[in-house]
Amino acid sequence: MAVQKAAAASSSGFDAVVEHILIHYRWAFVILLLPISLVYDVLLYVRSWVVFQLSSAPHKHGSKVENVAKQVRQWRAEGARQPMCTARPSWQTMSFRRAKYKKTMFAVNVNLVDILDLNTERRTVRVEPLVTMGQLTATLDPLGWTLPFVPELDDLTVGGLVMGTGVETSSHKYGLFQHICVAYELVLADGSIVQVTKESDPDLFYSVPWSYGTLGFLTAVEIKIVPALRFVKLQYEPVRSLEEADTVLRKHLDHPEENEFIEALMFSKDEGVVMTGNMVSCADWGKLNEIGRCHKPWFFEHVRSFLRSGPGFEYIPLRDYQHRHTRSFFWEMKEIIPFGNNPLFRYLFGWMTPPKVSLLKLTQTQAVKKLYESNHIIQDMLVPIEKFKESVLFFDKEVAVYPLWLCPFRLPSEPGMLRVPKDAMYLDIGVYGVPTRKDFDPKETTRRIEAFVAKAKGFQMLYADTYTTRDEFRQMFDHSLYDKMRARLKCEKAFPEVYDKVCRKARD
Numbered sequence: 398m399a400v401q402k403a404a405a406a407s408s409s410g411f412d413a414v415v416e417h418i419l420i421h422y423r424w425a426f427v428i429l430l431l432p433i434s435l436v437y438d439v440l441l442y443v444r445s446w447v448v449f450q451l452s453s454a455p456h457k458h459g460s461k462v463e464n465v466a467k468q469v470r471q472w473r474a475e476g477a478r479q480p481m482c483t484a485r486p487s488w489q490t491m492s493f494r495r496a497k498y499k500k501t502m503f504a505v506n507v508n509l510v511d512i513l514d515l516n517t518e519r520r521t522v523r524v525e526p527l528v529t530m531g532q533l534t535a536t537l538d539p540l541g542w543t544l545p546f547v548p549e550l551d552d553l554t555v556g557g558l559v560m561g562t563g564v565e566t567s568s569h570k571y572g573l574f575q576h577i578c579v580a581y582e583l584v585l586a587d588g589s590i591v592q593v594t595k596e597s598d599p600d601l602f603y604s605v606p607w608s609y610g611t612l613g614f615l616t617a618v619e620i621k622i623v624p625a626l627r628f629v630k631l632q633y634e635p636v637r638s639l640e641e642a643d644t645v646l647r648k649h650l651d652h653p654e655e656n657e658f659i660e661a662l663m664f665s666k667d668e669g670v671v672m673t674g675n676m677v678s679c680a681d682w683g684k685l686n687e688i689g690r691c692h693k694p695w696f697f698e699h700v701r702s703f704l705r706s707g708p709g710f711e712y713i714p715l716r717d718y719q720h721r722h723t724r725s726f727f728w729e730m731k732e733i734i735p736f737g738n739n740p741l742f743r744y745l746f747g748w749m750t751p752p753k754v755s756l757l758k759l760t761q762t763q764a765v766k767k768l769y770e771s772n773h774i775i776q777d778m779l780v781p782i783e784k785f786k787e788s789v790l791f792f793d794k795e796v797a798v799y800p801l802w803l804c805p806f807r808l809p810s811e812p813g814m815l816r817v818p819k820d821a822m823y824l825d826i827g828v829y830g831v832p833t834r835k836d837f838d839p840k841e842t843t844r845r846i847e848a849f850v851a852k853a854k855g856f857q858m859l860y861a862d863t864y865t866t867r868d869e870f871r872q873m874f875d876h877s878l879y880d881k882m883r884a885r886l887k888c889e890k891a892f893p894e895v896y897d898k899v900c901r902k903a904r905d
């Protein structure tokens with residue numbers, strides 16, 4: 398609030414009024430966007446349907462990849478003047494900031510949107526990089542298959558999740574998104590097309606994840622699949638102290654095979670709900686909760702209700718579970734449509750929600766951007782599980798934003814950016830919202846959090862802002878294999894370094 402007032406005071410007259418309207422009545426614009434979003438979704442759906450009916454996707458893949466290679470060769474022929482990046486505009490992506498480099502670099506169109514092949518014998522699905530999570534679950538789940546885990550926002554793309562990273566509530570068993578990928582197809586800086594597996598070229602295979610498109614263009618990915626059952630039986634265990642949260646989480650993590658899904662939300666530093674679940678094929682109808690239905694309460698609010706009602710369990714349709722945080726963008730929607738969880742709104746307009754993130758980004762005004770910059774934090778920090786309590790207390794001292802998202806994941810000791818000496822259990826702590834500590838300063842606070850995470854031998858997810866310096870960044874992420882690959886693949890002129898794509902200065 399204080400920052401909103403300060404922001405308003407700094408502008409004069411008319412600007413201040415417009416700013417006030419845009420900040421306080423953004424919901425009115427967002428509601429206007431809802432039908433537009435719906436039309437956009439329908440068009441995408443019809444396009445996918447036509448492609449599927451014609452069965453033309455796998456057939457055309459080769460020529461589409463050749464077209465990417467042709468653009469790279471053209472870049473070389475023109476003298477390789479600026480580095481290259483994908484032509485996907487920033488407003489279409491899921492990261493919060495807009496990349497400045499998109500305006501200056503040589504843009505390569507990687508327009509690959511199709512699911513290519515489902516191989517149930519090998520238990521893999523081969524997809525192009527712009528395939529989204531929503532598209533994959535819509536295709537696989539009805540066929541009785543699914544990804545080992547599904548990063549929950551519909552519009553996340555396979556390319557972004559491989560080149561960045563992905564984590565979800567089965568990650569304590571399967572690791573990060575890179576760990577469920579078995580093969581990559583890439584177009585390299587010399588215009589060649591390569592198929593890479595752990596066996597064929599381990600150096601390249603392990604350096605692709607977290608490389609943010611700075612080693613080559615991804616054109617296909619083969620991902621593991623697992624059999625899907627119809628429902629998830631989810632247990633909710635309220636905890637009344639940090640100590641108890643730690644004990645309950647560890648109890649479950651000591652037997653990782655017992656639960657397919659483990660997730661926790663902390664609603665304050667002393668109160669939270671731990672959720673554990675497994676896929677099942679039958680549900681007790683009296684206990685079925687179709688949380689994906691548009692009139693249902695936002696998932697995090699539903700979870701909060703178990704603090705009042707005590708432990709419980711229910712059955713949730715698999716796809717509803719996989720996309721449980723989509724409708725409320727975790728809890729970010731309450732900042733966008735404050736009354737979005739009101740039953741009246743849900744029954745009247747819920748069927749049009751959520752608005753498309755890409756449309757929200759496209760129509761985001763300077764005033765809203767300024768507000769998010771000065772009075773909002775969006776960070777995911779990956780810390781060793783042993784640092785759980787210490788980290789929650791640290792975040793509480795610095796920002797006190799709740800709910801906090803807690804998602805444990807297994808981090809195998811493998812070459813690459815996230816090199817750890819031995820296999821370890823980590824925890825993703827997601828902090829999304831308005832800081833309630835008075836001395837919050839976006840840069841200084843984030844820098845303190847980054848230093849804390851680095852000291853804890855943790856990692857920062859890079860879709861949000863990083864304020865680390867180049868040296869700090871290189872200390873957090875092991876660049877030895879990456880540097881070797883950049884030299885081998887002659888990337889120096891072709892692509893910037895990861896740091897130059899993700900650092901705060903590279904983004905508007």
Ligand SMILES: Cc1cc2nc3c(=O)[nH]c(=O)nc-3n(C[C@H](O)[C@H](O)[C@H](O)COP(=O)(O)OP(=O)(O)OC[C@H]3O[C@@H](n4cnc5c(N)ncnc54)[C@H](O)[C@@H]3O)c2cc1C
Nearest residue numbers: 445446449454511512531532535536551689716717720723
């Ligand atoms: C066998 C098969 C093969 C196919 N092959 C291809 C192919 O090769 N290439 C291709 O492009 N298409 C293919 N399709 C078509 C493709 O599955 C769909 O057209 C496309 O996935 C539509 O996805 P959607 O998520 O937008 O649609 P919908 O399922 O209609 O969903 C609409 C929106 O609501 C979200 N949503 C749905 N349910 C929930 C829920 N419970 N909770 C939260 N959000 C939810 C969705 O994620 C999506 O954003 C194939 C389909 C089948 C059956």
Ligand SMILES: NC(=O)C1=CN([C@@H]2O[C@H](COP(=O)(O)OP(=O)(O)OC[C@H]3O[C@@H](n4cnc5c(N)ncnc54)[C@H](OP(=O)(O)O)[C@@H]3O)[C@@H](O)[C@H]2O)C=CC1
Nearest residue numbers: 482483490491548554556557560561562563564610614615
């Ligand atoms: N549950 C989870 O795990 C969640 C994860 N996220 C994060 O969101 C991001 C994904 O968002 P999304 O919109 O899908 O991806 P983006 O378009 O934001 O892409 C992320 C990076 O990957 C690069 N990239 C993407 N596709 C290709 C390709 N085909 N070839 C080469 N480079 C490519 C992009 O390069 P370029 O800049 O050149 O376009 C960019 O640097 C990830 O960073 C992920 O960590 C967000 C929410 C939830």
Ligand SMILES: CC(C)=CCC[C@@H](C)[C@H]1CC[C@@]2(C)C3=C(CC[C@]12C)[C@@]1(C)CC[C@H](O)C(C)(C)[C@@H]1CC3
Nearest residue numbers: 491492493726727729754757758761775777827829
């Ligand atoms: C690893 C995990 C689970 C990450 C979850 C991250 C989400 C909370 C992020 C991803 C995309 C994200 C940054 C986004 C936003 C909020 C936080 C999101 C949903 C919003 C909707 C906030 C409002 C903004 O005006 C704008 C619309 C630009 C963004 C879009 C992306």
